[in-house]
Amino acid sequence: MKFSNINLLDELARPELAPLLSAFHEKRYARQAIIFAPQYDDDLAEQEQEKQQKGNFVFIVKSGLVRIYLSYGDREFTIAFLKPGDLYVSHSNAFVQVLEDAVLLLLDTPTFNRCMMTIPEFTVPIVRVLGGMLKSCFSIIDGLALRDVTVRLARLLIDLAHENEGNSQERLIRLPLSGEMLAQTLGTSRQTISTLLTDFTRLGILQKEQRGLYRILDEDRLRELLH
Missing domain, CATH: 1.10.10.10 (Winged helix-like DNA-binding domain superfamily/Winged helix DNA-binding domain)
Known part of the structure; x- marks a missing residue:
């Protein structure tokens, strides 16, 4: 269960995308850590929290395994598992949990949006990833509701x-x-x-x-x- 087969680490390795790659900062997370949640973000640098609204980040998995899930009372529904090269946006109503020690590349959403405007070469793979996210979510809803x-x-x-x-x-x-x-x-x-x-x-x-x-x-x- 993943959103896309596109590996964004491979995309960011292209020389023309070096400015975008340099804008991300790397952060390590231990197994079982809840990185983001609907009401809070758990482990962002204090400086980043002061500059941006909580949870307002785009991240790419560099290593490890990350789980995206929804929680309603005592029930949990997994949306996807993110592996190296996968992308997610934290300002959603989902929890983000580390299943295997992970390294993430993080970038605040406003900066990411500006980079998208100035580096059009990255737009096509991102649109494909977002389309995969939408397709995956509809598939999950269909499965839980009708199958x-x-x-x-x-x-x-x-x-x-x-x-x-x-x-x-x-x-x-x-x-x-x-x-x-x-x-x-x-x-x-x-x-x-x-x-x-x-x-x-x-x-x-x-x-x-x-x-x-x-x-x-x-x-x-x-x-x-x-x-």
């Missing part, structure tokens, strides 16, 4: 598989989450996820290689579950 959990899990497995290289009919996928967090991502219980993975394995759709690592043996049958 049962079997369909949601099948879609997640296919999305994870296509993030990896390899034969399209037999892909290795690593579930990046604990059973509890995966259940929260799909809006169901941990037991339900465990049962479905076992069923997929019994039906010959998946093969379990080790804990958290599966091989898709029959992607066509997995896709049939989407309809």
